[in-house]
Amino acid sequence: MKFPSRKNALYLRLISFIFILFVSPNLIANSDHTNQLNETISTLLVKSFKQKTQAVKALAELDHPQSMVILEALLDTKLYYQRADKTIVIIHKNDQGYAIKKALNNKSLGIVKKKSLKKITTNNKLRKTIRSLLAQKKILNNDLSIRQAAIKEILTKTDPSLLSTLQDARNKEKVAAQQELLDLAIALIQADNAETETRLSAINLLGSSLYPVARGKLQELLNTNGQGEFLETNEQIITATQSALKKINGKLSFFNNIETLFFGLSLGSVLLLSAIGLAITFGVMGVINMAHGEMMMLGAYTTYLIQQVMPNSIGLSLLVAIPAAFMVAGLFGIAIERGIIRHLYGRPLETLLATFGISLLLQQMVRTLISAQNVAVVTPSWLSGSLIINPAFSITYNRIYIFFFALIVFALLLAILKKTTLGLQVRAVAQNRGMATAMGIKTKWVDSLTFGLGSGVAGVAGVALSQLTNVGPNLGQAYIIDSFMVVVFGGVENIWGTLVAAMTLGVANKFLEPWAGAVMAKIIVLVFLILFIQKRPNGLFPQKGRSSGGH
Amino acid sequence: MVTKTLKKLVIASAITASTMAAGMAWAADTIKVGVLHSLSGTMAISETTLKDTVLMMVEEQNKKGGLLGKKLEAVVVDPASNWPLFAEKTRELIEKEKVDVIFGCWTSVSRKSVLPVIEELNGLLFYPVQYEGEESSKNVFYTGAAPNQQAIPAVDYLMNEVGAKRWVLAGTDYVYPRTTNKILEAYLIAKGVKKEDIMINYTPFGHSDWQSIVSDIKKFGSQGKKTAVVSTINGDANVPFYKELGNQNISSEEIPVVAFSVGEEELSGIDTKPLVGHLAAWNYFMSVENAENEAFIKQWHAFIKNEKRVTNDPMEATYIGFNMWAKAVEKAKSTKTDAVEQAMIGIEVPNLTGGKAVMNKNHHLSKPVLIGEIQEDGQIETVWSTEGTVPGDAWSDFLPVSMDLVSDWTSPIKCGNFNTKTKKCSAN
Numbered sequence: 001m002k003f004p005s006r007k008n009a010l011y012l013r014l015i016s017f018i019f020i021l022f023v024s025p026n027l028i029a030n031s032d033h034t035n036q037l038n039e040t041i042s043t044l045l046v047k048s049f050k051q052k053t054q055a056v057k058a059l060a061e062l063d064h065p066q067s068m069v070i071l072e073a074l075l076d077t078k079l080y081y082q083r084a085d086k087t088i089v090i091i092h093k094n095d096q097g098y099a100i101k102k103a104l105n106n107k108s109l110g111i112v113k114k115k116s117l118k119k120i121t122t123n124n125k126l127r128k129t130i131r132s133l134l135a136q137k138k139i140l141n142n143d144l145s146i147r148q149a150a151i152k153e154i155l156t157k158t159d160p161s162l163l164s165t166l167q168d169a170r171n172k173e174k175v176a177a178q179q180e181l182l183d184l185a186i187a188l189i190q191a192d193n194a195e196t197e198t199r200l201s202a203i204n205l206l207g208s209s210l211y212p213v214a215r216g217k218l219q220e221l222l223n224t225n226g227q228g229e230f231l232e233t234n235e236q237i238i239t240a241t242q243s244a245l246k247k248i249n250g251k252l253s254f255f256n257n258i259e260t261l262f263f264g265l266s267l268g269s270v271l272l273l274s275a276i277g278l279a280i281t282f283g284v285m286g287v288i289n290m291a292h293g294e295m296m297m298l299g300a301y302t303t304y305l306i307q308q309v310m311p312n313s314i315g316l317s318l319l320v321a322i323p324a325a326f327m328v329a330g331l332f333g334i335a336i337e338r339g340i341i342r343h344l345y346g347r348p349l350e351t352l353l354a355t356f357g358i359s360l361l362l363q364q365m366v367r368t369l370i371s372a373q374n375v376a377v378v379t380p381s382w383l384s385g386s387l388i389i390n391p392a393f394s395i396t397y398n399r400i401y402i403f404f405f406a407l408i409v410f411a412l413l414l415a416i417l418k419k420t421t422l423g424l425q426v427r428a429v430a431q432n433r434g435m436a437t438a439m440g441i442k443t444k445w446v447d448s449l450t451f452g453l454g455s456g457v458a459g460v461a462g463v464a465l466s467q468l469t470n471v472g473p474n475l476g477q478a479y480i481i482d483s484f485m486v487v488v489f490g491g492v493e494n495i496w497g498t499l500v501a502a503m504t505l506g507v508a509n510k511f512l513e514p515w516a517g518a519v520m521a522k523i524i525v526l527v528f529l530i531l532f533i534q535k536r537p538n539g540l541f542p543q544k545g546r547s548s549g550g551h
Numbered sequence: 552m553v554t555k556t557l558k559k560l561v562i563a564s565a566i567t568a569s570t571m572a573a574g575m576a577w578a579a580d581t582i583k584v585g586v587l588h589s590l591s592g593t594m595a596i597s598e599t600t601l602k603d604t605v606l607m608m609v610e611e612q613n614k615k616g617g618l619l620g621k622k623l624e625a626v627v628v629d630p631a632s633n634w635p636l637f638a639e640k641t642r643e644l645i646e647k648e649k650v651d652v653i654f655g656c657w658t659s660v661s662r663k664s665v666l667p668v669i670e671e672l673n674g675l676l677f678y679p680v681q682y683e684g685e686e687s688s689k690n691v692f693y694t695g696a697a698p699n700q701q702a703i704p705a706v707d708y709l710m711n712e713v714g715a716k717r718w719v720l721a722g723t724d725y726v727y728p729r730t731t732n733k734i735l736e737a738y739l740i741a742k743g744v745k746k747e748d749i750m751i752n753y754t755p756f757g758h759s760d761w762q763s764i765v766s767d768i769k770k771f772g773s774q775g776k777k778t779a780v781v782s783t784i785n786g787d788a789n790v791p792f793y794k795e796l797g798n799q800n801i802s803s804e805e806i807p808v809v810a811f812s813v814g815e816e817e818l819s820g821i822d823t824k825p826l827v828g829h830l831a832a833w834n835y836f837m838s839v840e841n842a843e844n845e846a847f848i849k850q851w852h853a854f855i856k857n858e859k860r861v862t863n864d865p866m867e868a869t870y871i872g873f874n875m876w877a878k879a880v881e882k883a884k885s886t887k888t889d890a891v892e893q894a895m896i897g898i899e900v901p902n903l904t905g906g907k908a909v910m911n912k913n914h915h916l917s918k919p920v921l922i923g924e925i926q927e928d929g930q931i932e933t934v935w936s937t938e939g940t941v942p943g944d945a946w947s948d949f950l951p952v953s954m955d956l957v958s959d960w961t962s963p964i965k966c967g968n969f970n971t972k973t974k975k976c977s978a979n
Binding site for chain 1: 590591592593595596599629712713724752753754755757758759760762763764766767770773774775776787790791794795797798799800803804805807820821828830924926927932934
């Protein structure tokens with residue numbers, strides 16, 4: 001082995017000296033950086049939100065790799081401090097308690113009790129600031145979904161200082177949808193301050209965007225001072241903005257109308273589900289069933305009870321609840337028919353009173369057996385949230401599913417009535433009871449089954465309602481009047497009448513609501529209905545033939 | 552023959568008299584406390600917990616030996632969110648059950664129904680819920696917030712801290728939201744907000760189809776100016792309202808909603824994840840840390856036998872009201888309405904936010920104002936609060952009809968709506 005000669009030793013010393021010269025500043029800088037980080041973090045311990053905002057901004061500016069981690073934790077309500085020594089920690093909840101690690105360097109500090117920690121609180125404004133700061137860093141991330149979230153955040157409040165970052169991101173971007181959003185963000189900035197040419201093309205781009213921020217920006221450009229004069233001095237800009245705004249407004253009102261139409265159809269589908277059972281019982285037997293709402297309530301409570309039995313599969317519980325609710329409500333219906341209604345055959349007023357009494361009984365039964373208060377029916381995750389078709393138009397999932405559900409129930413009922421023997425008999429009894437008896441149809445049987453069918457459908461409606469509204473003993477009361485309105489309007493000849501009536505009333509109600517208010521809209525629809533039945537007492541689709549009205 | 556009937560008569564009357572005497576003696580041994588809260592219907596979600604709070608306070612007081620040497624007995628009735636039934640039940644409590652005090656009501660319409668009855672029968676009502684003001688009755692003690700202790704500070708917070716420029720005032724269709732919105736509209740316009748930047752909207756109790764309204768709020772709030780929603784929606788209509796806000800993705804950072812009638816109890820039944828950051832304005836939150844509140848929460852959990860139950864502002868108001876009533880009864884050495892009413896003025900008891908509550912001449916309390924944000928676990932955390940307490944003003948300074956009125960139930964004025972300009976007591 002060659003021993004280091006004097007020359008080599010000299011070289012070694014020189015190299016290590018140079019090494020120290022270059023590396024140590026970095027090391028010092030790093031420890032400096034960490035010290036700065038430590039100082040900045042501790043400013044988060046203040047109470048005032050204004051000061052916290054300054055601390056957060058300083059943290060972001062520091063650009064330490066740990067800054068992002070700390071800001072994310074603060075946003076997630078996972079940044080706490082130990083009451084004892086004020087060390088700032090990031091928590092992770094597990095079965096044993098709160099696992100904490102030091103915010104400064106992610107060093108684990110073990111598991112502690114909640115009582116030893118105090119949360120570092122945020123408010124809306126602070127969280128918004130943090131989100132913007134994080135988004136600015138994330139806009140150039142490699143992961144597409146992170147970039148998408150970042151641009152969405154930036155669009156809510158475009159800071160002009162981001163222009164170069166955005167343009168940089170745009171140049172690097174390959175995905176078309178993301179490019180569109182980046183162009184929009186850039187246009188939002190350039191509409192305000194750039195040369196006229198750039199401004200005009202920015203305004204043009206904004207004019208073809210359906211995002212609410214685009215419209216907001218255009219309106220901002222047309223702001224006037226106290227005397228009504230435009231704050232913007234460039235005539236070209238004003239004209240361009242006005243025409244762009246006109247373009248957007250036209251599109252927006254179009255989508256607005258479609259949205260209202262959808263709201264109306266979804267309200268109509270709820271009305272359809274509520275009323276269709278009533279149309280059948282009213283049509284066949286001429287019985288005014290005031291307990292119909294309670295059948296829906298029983299269906300909703302069946303959903304609740306099934307969810308109690310299968311708490312881990314909420315989605316499946318809904319599917320199980322549909323036939324279960326049908327059976328429960330149907331059986332109650334048959335019991336009511338056999339027990340009370342058949343004895344009051346031919347006496348409509350007594351039937352009305354009797355069924356009203358039954359409705360009170362059923363409400364009190366539920367209050368006593370379960371609870372007087374509302375019960376919580378869980379909505380599965382696939383029913384929450386909305387489907388975003390474009391920035392100006394989105395529909396909530398629960399209403400979409402219920403709309404198609406109502407149509408399926410309608411189609412099934414139509415099939416039962418048109419294709420099965422029971423359906424044939426039901427229609428026969430509805431058209432001419434005397435003749436049907438003469439033909440050998442057991443009308444008493446048909447009556448019971450019809451009532452059961454109508455009530456069962458109401459039960460199924462209750463399952464749908466449990467996803468839209470509070471489930472309580474009074475649920476039926478909210479829908480009974482609407483159900484009768486639909487049946488009166490649609491007539492009792494065939495259930496197509498119920499479909500048309502339900503959708504018409506729903507759409508009319510929703511188109512009136514924006515300018516008349518929820519309460520007034522209902523009143524107007526009711527008044528219209530009263531006037532309508534003066535002209536056509538038997539509804540849209542009255543029963544034909546000599547037997548109509550002569551049960 | 553006559554002697555036999557006479558003997559029977561004497562024995563019968565003796566028995567009747569002794570039972571009656573025994574009955575009266577038995578009845579005279581307890582002080583009856585009426586509880587008039589809806590235990591069913593649309594308001595049950597909010598009021599049931601207040602009934603339990605009164606029962607807990609009665610039990611606690613009885614452990615301390617009752618009042619004036621007698622035990623307290625709670626008489627609970629259910630007016631079922633039916634406003635005329637509130638009036639009937641009040642009459643039943645006072646005339647039939649002979650209660651000495653009633654703790655009850657939530658909606659202002661229920662209180663307005665009770666008012667003529669309680670004034671006619673000279674009863675005593677402790678009303679623990681925030682309301683719209685414009686009232687001050689000799690027979691009612693208002694331990695909840697008046698608009699200047701809740702609504703106005705909340706609007707100030709939104710204007711100054713959040714920077715709101717457009718306003719949606721959404722309420723249930725009855726007297727409290729209508730009056731509060733009148734006050735707020737006048738206040739906003741006085742502060743320079745234009746009429747087209749204010750959208751007012753009313754819905755019936757129990758309204759569940761919020762699609763169009765929430766969509767309208769979204770559109771109204773996307774016009775480029777920061778928009779905030781002030782919600783006076785009451786009862787279980789709040790549940791589908793907040794669900795729809797979540798479904799249509801209205802985040803609290805874009806369009807914050809501040810509610811005046813939603814607290815920890817109403818939130819305990821819903822999934823609060825989509826609601827994080829939306830606001831509530833009260834004079835107490837369960838999350839406030841101090842010794843009295845911790846003790847109260849512990850006592851509540853032990854009484855209701857459920858560690859998951861929450862406490863809220865109307866419960867604190869019930870707690871304050873009950874303690875004040877007990878103190879006033881001991882001061883007046885009587886449970887008679889007139890004596891207690893006079894003794895109440897100036898009574899001080901600790902509140903649950905670390906300070907003291909004092910009953911003022913206008914039958915309102917001085918309370919601190921807390922604005923809080925809803926957290927993921929359904930708790931509400933304070934983000935802003937007043938330095939000290941704000942004395943309740945029964946007659947709003949922002950409405951022309953009430954700006955000159957004050958309420959003062961001490962001598963010499965002894966009037967609920969005294970006009971300071973004409974120096975006359977205006978007839979109700």
